[in-house]
Each structure stands twice: as structure tokens, then as C-alpha cells.
Amino acid sequence: MLRQVKTNKLFWEGIFIISVIIIIGCINLYSALYSQTGRIDILFYKHLIWLVVGIFLSFLFQQLKPVDIENFSSIFYIISCALLVVVLLIGKKVNGAQRWLGFGSFSFQPSEFAKLALIFFMAKLFKQMPVVETGYRLNQLFVPLLIVMIPVVLVLKQPDLGTAIIIFSITFFMILLMGINKRLLMTSITGFVLLSPILYHFLKDYQKKRFLAFLSPESDPLGIGYHTIQAKIAVSTGGLMGKGFLKGTQSKLGYIPEKHTDFVFSVFSEEWGFVGVVFFILAYVYLIYWMFRVTKGINDRFLFLSASGIIFLFSLHFLINLAMVGGLFPVVGIPLPLMSYGGSALIIYLIAIGFMLKQSLQ
Amino acid sequence: MKKLYVVLDSIPYLEKRLSLFLKVFSVLVLLLIGYYWLLQIVRHAYYTELSEKSRIRNIKIVAPRGVIRDRNGVIIASSSPSFVLEIVREEVENKDLLLNEIANILKKDVLELKNLYETKERVTPRFYPIILMENLSREEVVKIEAYKWKLKGAKISYRSERSYPFNDYCSHLIGYVSQITKEDIERLKNKIYGAKIGKTGIESIFEDYLKGFDGVTKVEVDAYGRKQKVLYRLDPVSGGSIKLTIDWELQEIAEKSLGDKNGAVVAISTKTGEVLALVSHPNFDPNLFVKGLDKDEWKKINNNPFHPLQNKAIQGAYPPGSTFKIITAIAGLEEGVINEDTAFYCYGKKRLGNRDFRCWKDGGHGRVNIHKAMVESCDVFFYEVSLKLGPDKIAHYARLFGFGEKTSIGLPGELSGNVPDSQWKKKRYKQIWYDGDTLPYGIGQGYLTVTPLQLALSYAAFANGGSLFKPIIVKEIETNDGKIIKEQIPSVRKHVNLNPKTIEIIRKALIGVVNEAGGTGYASRLNGIIVAGKTGTAQVRSFKERRKLSGFHNDHAWFVGFAPAYDPEIVVCAFVMHGGHGGGVAAPIVKDVIEKYYLKKKVEYAKASENK
Structure with a gap:
């Protein structure tokens, strides 16, 4: 009885913190899309629609038993890989990248779906593998690496370096969680460092430019360094207390590109200042901590690994996005979950949250 | 083969590792907060300035x-x-x-x-x-x-x-x-x-x-x-x-009177040194410069051999010709080398060594005293006076009347002209001064050059009894808040002390130039007002220039006149480049301006008496 109350409390805590972040996200997106003419942007309504659709799909997903998810995870994986192939064949080209599948006025981003599908599939895979105290060796990691490389290569083809990194990192995180042979870890890190000049060579020109611009944005302030400098200016001019809701100037005057998607946090920082930023970060940390507490109560390895993957997914997006907006990380297309505009991503994150909420009730 | 430890209960093991990740995450979050603090608080002022620059224009x-x-x-x-x-x-x-x-x-x-x-x-x-x-x-x-x-x-x-x-x-x-x-x-x-x-x-x-x-x-x-x-x-x-200080009606009449001839006209108030008119031809349309000249317009100005942009009244120095005789005469009288009655005989030329120095009148003027020499502009008389004076005395008097130095009118590019003396020649040409240099000096030729403004001022100084004024061009400045600043007040640069007798002799001679039949400036006489003045016809001596400007090798024509002859108010100097004879070309211009001046005065006087 006591336990029941406790888990229920955890559930409501989750509902509370998620609501707080979603509401902050809506308010901020409203401001990001606000124009001085006072007309509300159609994208804001679209966001609300995606929110409703996402919550609905999330409930639908929760109807699946854990066993079903485990069984279906390989199918999810195959579907997501298939969609990634389809998007390369018939996807919509936006800004030179082929990332979307269009359905009328709505479009769907398969790479977002792939992130979650991979988490479940990896969890299933690692449930079947033994835990080795000395850590995995390379020959044991062959299968998981092969499985992750398929979507990574497909996403790189779009090209979308940010998402590819995220997808690979999910697997890497899972491997770390399960344990990796220390020597192998060292060798692979050293190998990566040594090979990075060669990898850099394989980057597309615009990716190279972004990377160089990150290293010194001031070298080309009107060109590629523009994003970085303008975002930094927007964040910095927010100061301690911020300029106030709808009163941001840098983003409103069009200085911030992608102000409603990847750079949505610059709008928030500008308008709510350092106080707002700290509040938001604490709220997000609270969300992560809540997920951690939920995960701790899980006894099944598949579910545990899935939940851990979801924690990692949120934490990584959160860290990279905030670092990118602040100019600490190269400009890669990584959105801020529950804050950035983007239907596919929002639905995927809501499903993930739904999964966590269901676990909090167990 | 190494033994594999299969941990049966894997969850606590995974939990341990997950909390490790969370610890790393927490550290990164703290770093992130620190970074945002740096960006939003510490660097706030810097980026705000940067944003103002790009946002506010x-x-x-x-x-x-x-x-x-x-x-x-x-x-x-x-x-x-x-x-x-x-x-x-x-x-x-x-x-x-x-x-x-x-x-x-x-x-x-x-x-x-x-x-x-x-x-x-x-x-x-x-x-x-x-x-x-x-x-x-x-x-x-x-x-x-x-x-x-x-x-x-x-x-x-x-x-x-x-x-x-x-x-x-x-x-x-x-x-x-x-x-x-x-x-x-x-x-x-x-x-x-x-x-x-x-x-x-x-x-x-x-x-x-x-x-x-x-x-x-x-x-x-x-x-x-x-x-x-x-x-x-x-x-x-x-x-x-x-x-x-310009009087636009005088300026207009001077512009029209000079017409398409090249040269300059300067009108000055003898009592204040105020410039009443200042004309230089060829001139240019300043409106073109406001709009911006196109290639053709610029070419037209740049290729004009008479340099439209040059202000010939102050930026050009020319031999003054016979108008300079007033200085030679004053020097002669003041130095006592001649008096009212001293006479020389003019055969039409003076022989010096083996060279003939000609008088403009081929037949000669016969016996001439100072009055006749001035009125008819006899060169031989002034050759004789110059010889008696020597170059340094002539230079001394020329300098007294402001030649050889800038008038400080305050306009850019003003020339000082050249007043030569024996010292100057030694320095300039490493040669001693010959009598052959002195003769042309006395009639305003040779190494001597003056600007039209200098000449006008020297006559003004003579006319007002010896006060050499600083020329004034700006009467007053009214600032945007209505305050009136007097920019320039009349100021005398120096005073030339002349014997009243000298003044009288010269004045009579200058009146004669205009009003006596046979006077070289007869063309500028006026009814009702006695005009006094002196003509000048300066030979263009540079052969190089002659060759370059074939067809333009006529003499420079000068006339300087003031009125009324007694207690004068206005002096006008007209200079026509390659114009020919001073009496025929330059004198009518001076006449037009002085006539206008008195016409205006009459109208003003009539108006004033009507109002009474």
C-alpha cells in the first residue's frame, strides 16, 4: 500500500515536471514565432497539434506490454532503417539536406524515429548478451556495431552529421553501460583521435566550414560564423533578468537563423536572462533526475537499458543544444527536446516520456 | 582463454554505472551554468555593444x-x-x-x-x-x-x-x-x-x-x-x-562688361578696403560641381588654356605696365629726382648702350613734364626717372604700396607678385642689375609682376591719402542662433606718408588721363563725376607663351580708376589678358562699374529723400 502511494507520487512528479517544461516550451515557441505585426504564426498552431497528436500516440504506445515492445523492437528497427532508405530516395530537400518525408503539409523525419527504435533494439540486444566483468571485447561488439552503422551511414547520406553522431552515441553509451574492455576503449579513443584528420577530410564542405567557424567565429562574422556570433549576442544581451517576454530584439529582428528550431533556446535566454536560464536548466536536470529515479526502480534489463537510453537521449540533446546555442559547440542540427519546433521529434520524445511515466507506475 | 564472469543479477551493476553517468552529466551541467553566467553576466556589456552596433543604424x-x-x-x-x-x-x-x-x-x-x-x-x-x-x-x-x-x-x-x-x-x-x-x-x-x-x-x-x-x-x-x-x-x-562685402549689382555689371574676355575686375571701397566686386574670367558654373562633373564637363574646364578655376584677381601675377608709372612718379617726386616742372624730350625711344628702349608712340611725345607724361603715358619720361631712381628706390616705393606681398584677403592660393631689386636679381639670376633692367621697371615691365587686387589696393591707398587697407570680403556672419559676428573690420595695413604736393600733382595727372583729350583713358570719362585713373598696356614678353598660345600674344590691357577724383569712394581695376590697349579695352569696363556705382547712389539718395 505504501509502495503504491510512493510510485504514484513518482508518476505525478513526472507529470508535473514534464508539464512545466512543455508549457515553457509553448510560451517560448510563441515568442520565437511572434512577429511585430502581432499575427500568430501558423507554426505555433502546428506545434499545438503535434503536441496533442504526440500525447495521443504516447498513450497508444503505453498500451503495449513491455514484452511486446521487446518483441517489436527489431521490427521498429527494420522499419526505421527502411524509412531512412526511402527518405534518401523520395525525401524532400530542404536547405540541401534530404531529411523529410512529406505528407501534404506535414512532414515526417525518419531519423528521429530511428533514435528511439535503436534504443529499444539495442536494449533487446544487450539483454540477450551476458554481462562481462572485464568488459566486452571487439569480437563481442561486432553485431551491435554493425546494427548501429546501418542507420548512421544512412543518416550521414542525408546529410545530417548531428543526428548520426547522436545515433552512434546511443550505442556507444549502451556499450559503456554494459562495460567495455579498458584496453579496447583506450585503443578506440586513441584511434579516433589519430584518425580524426582523415575523418575531417570526409566531411562535407559546409560541415568543415561550420567546424572552422566554431573554432573562430570572428574570422568570418558575416558568413558561416554568423550563426554562432548572433546566437551568442542574443544570449548575452539577455543579461541577468532578460529583456522580457516577446521583447527579445536579436531574434525578433531576424538575426537568429532557425530561431524556432535548433536555436530556440537563444530566444529564451534573451528574454528571460540568466535567471530564466538557471531555472530552465534546473527544471531539465529535475526531469533527468526523475527519469533516473524511475529507472532505478526497474528490475528488467531490457526496460532498464531502454530507460537508460532515453535518459541519455534527453541529456545528450540538452547538453549539446545548450552548448551550441552558447557557441561552445559547432553548429550541428540538434534540437532541444520539448522546446524546439519539430513534429516528428516532439512525438518521439512524448512517446519516450510516456514510456518513462508507465515505468514510474510499476 | 580468459574466464568470463557472468553476473546473474545485472541490475545493481547497471545502476552503479548509470549513476556514474549522471555524475558526469551533473558536472557538465554545472560547467554549462558557469558558461552561461560568463556569457550573460560577465560578457554582457561587450555583447550588448556589439548588438547595438549591428541592430541600430x-x-x-x-x-x-x-x-x-x-x-x-x-x-x-x-x-x-x-x-x-x-x-x-x-x-x-x-x-x-x-x-x-x-x-x-x-x-x-x-x-x-x-x-x-x-x-x-x-x-x-x-x-x-x-x-x-x-x-x-x-x-x-x-x-x-x-x-x-x-x-x-x-x-x-x-x-x-x-x-x-x-x-x-x-x-x-x-x-x-x-x-x-x-x-x-x-x-x-x-x-x-x-x-x-x-x-x-x-x-x-x-x-x-x-x-x-x-x-x-x-x-x-x-x-x-x-x-x-x-x-x-x-x-x-x-x-x-x-x-x-560684394555689391551684386556692381558684380553683375563687371561680369557683363568683361564679357567673354579673359581677365579680372576688382572693385574696392577706398575708405574701408571692402571688396565690392571681384570677377575673374573665364569662370565656371559651381552648380556643375555640386551635381558632380561628368568626363566631358571636366575635360572642358581642364583643357581651357586660360584655366577657368584660377582666380586671376589674386592667383595670377602679371606685369602691370603703365599703371605702375604712378609708383615711379611718386618715387621720383618724393625722392626729389624730379619736380612738377622737370621735363625730358621724347624722340620715341631712348638709347642705352647699344640698345633702343622704345616709347609706345613711335613719333615721340616731344617735350614732356610729369603731367603730360602721365596723361599720354610717355615711356621715355619714366625711363629717365627710373634711371635717376635706380631699382632699389623703385622697389622701396612699390613695397610701400603693398606690392610684392600678399594682401591677406584670406582666400587660398593668393600670389604675392614680384618686386625685383638688385639684391633679388643677384640671388635669382646670379647677375648684377643693369641699367637695362631699370628702364622697363619704371614702366611696369620686366621682372615686376602684380596681381589685379594688389594694383586696385595700391590705387585705393593713393586715392585715400595713403592708407593701404587689408581687403575685406566678408561683412558679417550670422550664426544659426541669430548672433551676428563681424568677421572683418576695416584695418589699415600700413600708412604711406606722402607730400600733399606729390598727391596733388599725381591726382591732377590721373584726372587728365581720363578727362583730357589725348588722355589714354579718355574712354572711361563720365558725365557729372570726375573719374581719375591710369591705363596700362603690358607687353607679353614670354616668347614661349606666345608660341604656345599662337593668336593670343596680344598685350595685357589694364585700367585702374577711382571716383570721384577728390575724396574718392571706389576704385576699380580691370585687367584683360591679351586684350590689347588698356585705354580701349580695360577703361570702358571700369567706366561701367563706376557709372553703376553712382547710378545706384543716385537712386538710393532719391529713395532716402522720398522717405523724408
């Missing part, structure tokens, strides 16, 4: 330039609104299409318009509209407005522009306003591209008074440079106005 509102008037209030340089065609680059969708349309509507050549656009684009800073055309006519404005819907990005706006209603009259004194150049910006420091500044004459000297204070609009612009809202506006303050 200052748009200059050019202050209307102060007007320039003559002494009676006639506006000779005004500021009037001018319509300009601006191209706002950020709003243009298709540049070529737009220029085609504009060319079509205004019936201009498309290629020319495109060239113009490219030239202007190069000098226009980013985010500023390109001023494609200036001084649009009413019809052009109406046409553009009518086709506005076709011309996205083109805009009619107006601004204050300098204009000179009398075109080329008095252009050298007033100067002109034109586009600032790179050199100007480096020199003046506080100016920006696109501004127009006074380049020469009064416009340049009194730039600081005339320009006023430009206003500014602080505009918030978006990333595309489009205006969003006006944050702040400071209205411009128009410049102060300047009242010249």
Missing part, C-alpha cells in the same frame, strides 16, 4: 547649408530642396529589371544608367540607399511616382542641396560645394562618405560656419537592413549665413 540628415548673400541681402548661394532618386538595395528584387524600367520611364540610356549605378554602388556603404540621380525635375518626380508600383526599391526623397542662382557669376570668390573625396576625409577626420563640403573660396574658408549641424535618426533595423522603427531623431540645425 544611424541615418544622417544633412543640415541645410547656410546661405551666402551680398552686402544688400541678395542671395548668391542658396540651399534648396532637391529631389533625389534613391535605390534601397535590400528591397530590390531584380536590379537589371528595375534599372531598365527607370531608364524607360525617364528616357535615359540603360547602359549609362547601369554604369552610373555601379559607380555609385562602389562608394555607398552597406545598408545605405544608393543615390542614383540628383536634382530631378518635377516631371521626372511625377513620372517616377506614377510608376511606383513597377519600381520596387526605388524611392524619391528630397534633401537640401546647394545651388547658385547666378550660375557662373562670382564663382571664384564663392567657390563651390562638392562631394567629399578620400583625401578630404583623411584631412578632416570628422567627415563621412557622401557628405558634400566647400572646396574653394568662401564655401571652403567658412565651411564650419556654413555647414550647420547634421541631424541623425537612430533606426532599428533587422538582419536584412530593413527599417523597423525609429528610436531617436535629432533634427539638423542649419548653418549660419554669410554676408559678403
Whole structure:
């Protein structure tokens, strides 16, 4: 009885913190899309629609038993890989990248779906593998690496370096969680460092430019360094207390590109200042901590690994996005979950949250 | 093979590792908070300044330039609104299409318009509209407005522009306003591209008074440079106005009288040194400089052998010819080498060594005293006087009357002319002074050169009894808040003490020049007013110049006159380059100006008595 109350409390805590972040996200997106003419942007309504659709799909997903998810995870994986192939064949080209599948006025981003599908599939895979105290060796990691490389290569083809990194990192995180042979870890890190000049060579020109611009944005302030400098200016001019809701100037005057998607946090920082930023970060940390507490109560390895993957997914997006907006990380297309505009991503994150909420009730 | 430890209960093991990840995450979050603190609090001021720079744009509102008037209030340089065609680059969708349309509507050549656009684009800073055309006519404005819907990005706006209603009259004194150049910006420091500044004459000297204070609009612009809202506006303050000593009616008559001849006319008040008229021909239209000269216009000015931009009244030094005889005569009388009755015989030439120095009159004047020598301008008489004086005495008197030094009129490029003496020749040519140099000296030829202004001032000094004035061109300056600054008050540079007897002899002779039959300046006599003066016909001695300007090797014609002969008020000096005889060409100009002066005076007198 006591336990029941406790888990229920955890559930409501989750509902509370998620609501707080979603509401902050809506308010901020409203401001990001606000124009001085006072007309509300159609994208804001679209966001609300995606929110409703996402919550609905999330409930639908929760109807699946854990066993079903485990069984279906390989199918999810195959579907997501298939969609990634389809998007390369018939996807919509936006800004030179082929990332979307269009359905009328709505479009769907398969790479977002792939992130979650991979988490479940990896969890299933690692449930079947033994835990080795000395850590995995390379020959044991062959299968998981092969499985992750398929979507990574497909996403790189779009090209979308940010998402590819995220997808690979999910697997890497899972491997770390399960344990990796220390020597192998060292060798692979050293190998990566040594090979990075060669990898850099394989980057597309615009990716190279972004990377160089990150290293010194001031070298080309009107060109590629523009994003970085303008975002930094927007964040910095927010100061301690911020300029106030709808009163941001840098983003409103069009200085911030992608102000409603990847750079949505610059709008928030500008308008709510350092106080707002700290509040938001604490709220997000609270969300992560809540997920951690939920995960701790899980006894099944598949579910545990899935939940851990979801924690990692949120934490990584959160860290990279905030670092990118602040100019600490190269400009890669990584959105801020529950804050950035983007239907596919929002639905995927809501499903993930739904999964966590269901676990909090167990 | 190593033994594999299979941990049966894997969850606590995974939990341990997950909390490790969370610890790493927490550290990263703390670093992130620290970084945002650095960005938003510590670096706040720096980035705020950076943002203001990119977000707020200052748009200059050019202050209307102060007007320039003559002494009676006639506006000779005004500021009037001018319509300009601006191209706002950020709003243009298709540049070529737009220029085609504009060319079509205004019936201009498309290629020319495109060239113009490219030239202007190069000098226009980013985010500023390109001023494609200036001084649009009413019809052009109406046409553009009518086709506005076709011309996205083109805009009619107006601004204050300098204009000179009398075109080329008095252009050298007033100067002109034109586009600032790179050199100007480096020199003046506080100016920006696109501004127009006074380049020469009064416009340049009194730039600081005339320009006023430009206003500014602080505009918030978006990333595309489009205006969003006006944050702040400071209205411009128009410049102060300047009242010249020039009397426009005299200036006009002098301009007309000199006509298409090259040369200069200077009219000065003998009692104050105020310049009443200052003409230099060929002149130029300062309006062309405001608008910006095109290649052909510039070529026309630059290739004119008589240098239209040169102010011949002060920037040209010429041999004064016989007008200088007044100095030789004064020196002779004052030094006692001659008196009223001293006479020489003129055979038409004087022989010195094996050289003949000719008198202008081939047959000779016969027996001449000083009066006759002045009236008929006998050269031989002055050869004799010069020989008796020697070069250094002549130079001494020439300097007393202000020759050989700048008049300090305050206009740029003034020449001091040249007053030679034995010392000078030694230095200049490493030669001693010969008597052969002295003879032409006495009749205003040889190494001696003077500016028309110097000559006018020297006659004024003689006419008023010996006061050599500093010439004045600006009567008063009225600042934009209505304060009147007297820029220049009459000041005597030096006083020449002359024997009254000397003055009397010369004055009578100068009256004779104009009023006696046989006087060389007979052409400038007037009814009712006694004019006194002296002609001059200076040989153009440079053979090089003659060859270069074939057909233009006539003598320079001079006439300096003042009136009334007793208690004079005005002195007028006319100089006609290669004009021929002073009495025939220059004297009528002086007559016209003096006549106008007294006509005006009569009208004013009549008005004044009517009002009583």
C-alpha cells in the first residue's frame, strides 16, 4: 500500500515536471514565432497539434506490454532503417539536406524515429548478451556495431552529421553501460583521435566550414560564423533578468537563423536572462533526475537499458543544444527536446516520456 | 582463454554505472551554468555593444547649408530642396529589371544608367540607399511616382542641396560645394562618405560656419537592413549665413562688361578696403560641381588654356605696365629726382648702350613734364626717372604700396607678385642689375609682376591719402542662433606718408588721363563725376607663351580708376589678358562699374529723400 502511494507520487512528479517544461516550451515557441505585426504564426498552431497528436500516440504506445515492445523492437528497427532508405530516395530537400518525408503539409523525419527504435533494439540486444566483468571485447561488439552503422551511414547520406553522431552515441553509451574492455576503449579513443584528420577530410564542405567557424567565429562574422556570433549576442544581451517576454530584439529582428528550431533556446535566454536560464536548466536536470529515479526502480534489463537510453537521449540533446546555442559547440542540427519546433521529434520524445511515466507506475 | 564472469543479477551493476553517468552529466551541467553566467553576466556589456552596433543604424540628415548673400541681402548661394532618386538595395528584387524600367520611364540610356549605378554602388556603404540621380525635375518626380508600383526599391526623397542662382557669376570668390573625396576625409577626420563640403573660396574658408549641424535618426533595423522603427531623431540645425562685402549689382555689371574676355575686375571701397566686386574670367558654373562633373564637363574646364578655376584677381601675377608709372612718379617726386616742372624730350625711344628702349608712340611725345607724361603715358619720361631712381628706390616705393606681398584677403592660393631689386636679381639670376633692367621697371615691365587686387589696393591707398587697407570680403556672419559676428573690420595695413604736393600733382595727372583729350583713358570719362585713373598696356614678353598660345600674344590691357577724383569712394581695376590697349579695352569696363556705382547712389539718395 505504501509502495503504491510512493510510485504514484513518482508518476505525478513526472507529470508535473514534464508539464512545466512543455508549457515553457509553448510560451517560448510563441515568442520565437511572434512577429511585430502581432499575427500568430501558423507554426505555433502546428506545434499545438503535434503536441496533442504526440500525447495521443504516447498513450497508444503505453498500451503495449513491455514484452511486446521487446518483441517489436527489431521490427521498429527494420522499419526505421527502411524509412531512412526511402527518405534518401523520395525525401524532400530542404536547405540541401534530404531529411523529410512529406505528407501534404506535414512532414515526417525518419531519423528521429530511428533514435528511439535503436534504443529499444539495442536494449533487446544487450539483454540477450551476458554481462562481462572485464568488459566486452571487439569480437563481442561486432553485431551491435554493425546494427548501429546501418542507420548512421544512412543518416550521414542525408546529410545530417548531428543526428548520426547522436545515433552512434546511443550505442556507444549502451556499450559503456554494459562495460567495455579498458584496453579496447583506450585503443578506440586513441584511434579516433589519430584518425580524426582523415575523418575531417570526409566531411562535407559546409560541415568543415561550420567546424572552422566554431573554432573562430570572428574570422568570418558575416558568413558561416554568423550563426554562432548572433546566437551568442542574443544570449548575452539577455543579461541577468532578460529583456522580457516577446521583447527579445536579436531574434525578433531576424538575426537568429532557425530561431524556432535548433536555436530556440537563444530566444529564451534573451528574454528571460540568466535567471530564466538557471531555472530552465534546473527544471531539465529535475526531469533527468526523475527519469533516473524511475529507472532505478526497474528490475528488467531490457526496460532498464531502454530507460537508460532515453535518459541519455534527453541529456545528450540538452547538453549539446545548450552548448551550441552558447557557441561552445559547432553548429550541428540538434534540437532541444520539448522546446524546439519539430513534429516528428516532439512525438518521439512524448512517446519516450510516456514510456518513462508507465515505468514510474510499476 | 580468459574466464568470463557472468553476473546473474545485472541490475545493481547497471545502476552503479548509470549513476556514474549522471555524475558526469551533473558536472557538465554545472560547467554549462558557469558558461552561461560568463556569457550573460560577465560578457554582457561587450555583447550588448556589439548588438547595438549591428541592430541600430544611424541615418544622417544633412543640415541645410547656410546661405551666402551680398552686402544688400541678395542671395548668391542658396540651399534648396532637391529631389533625389534613391535605390534601397535590400528591397530590390531584380536590379537589371528595375534599372531598365527607370531608364524607360525617364528616357535615359540603360547602359549609362547601369554604369552610373555601379559607380555609385562602389562608394555607398552597406545598408545605405544608393543615390542614383540628383536634382530631378518635377516631371521626372511625377513620372517616377506614377510608376511606383513597377519600381520596387526605388524611392524619391528630397534633401537640401546647394545651388547658385547666378550660375557662373562670382564663382571664384564663392567657390563651390562638392562631394567629399578620400583625401578630404583623411584631412578632416570628422567627415563621412557622401557628405558634400566647400572646396574653394568662401564655401571652403567658412565651411564650419556654413555647414550647420547634421541631424541623425537612430533606426532599428533587422538582419536584412530593413527599417523597423525609429528610436531617436535629432533634427539638423542649419548653418549660419554669410554676408559678403560684394555689391551684386556692381558684380553683375563687371561680369557683363568683361564679357567673354579673359581677365579680372576688382572693385574696392577706398575708405574701408571692402571688396565690392571681384570677377575673374573665364569662370565656371559651381552648380556643375555640386551635381558632380561628368568626363566631358571636366575635360572642358581642364583643357581651357586660360584655366577657368584660377582666380586671376589674386592667383595670377602679371606685369602691370603703365599703371605702375604712378609708383615711379611718386618715387621720383618724393625722392626729389624730379619736380612738377622737370621735363625730358621724347624722340620715341631712348638709347642705352647699344640698345633702343622704345616709347609706345613711335613719333615721340616731344617735350614732356610729369603731367603730360602721365596723361599720354610717355615711356621715355619714366625711363629717365627710373634711371635717376635706380631699382632699389623703385622697389622701396612699390613695397610701400603693398606690392610684392600678399594682401591677406584670406582666400587660398593668393600670389604675392614680384618686386625685383638688385639684391633679388643677384640671388635669382646670379647677375648684377643693369641699367637695362631699370628702364622697363619704371614702366611696369620686366621682372615686376602684380596681381589685379594688389594694383586696385595700391590705387585705393593713393586715392585715400595713403592708407593701404587689408581687403575685406566678408561683412558679417550670422550664426544659426541669430548672433551676428563681424568677421572683418576695416584695418589699415600700413600708412604711406606722402607730400600733399606729390598727391596733388599725381591726382591732377590721373584726372587728365581720363578727362583730357589725348588722355589714354579718355574712354572711361563720365558725365557729372570726375573719374581719375591710369591705363596700362603690358607687353607679353614670354616668347614661349606666345608660341604656345599662337593668336593670343596680344598685350595685357589694364585700367585702374577711382571716383570721384577728390575724396574718392571706389576704385576699380580691370585687367584683360591679351586684350590689347588698356585705354580701349580695360577703361570702358571700369567706366561701367563706376557709372553703376553712382547710378545706384543716385537712386538710393532719391529713395532716402522720398522717405523724408
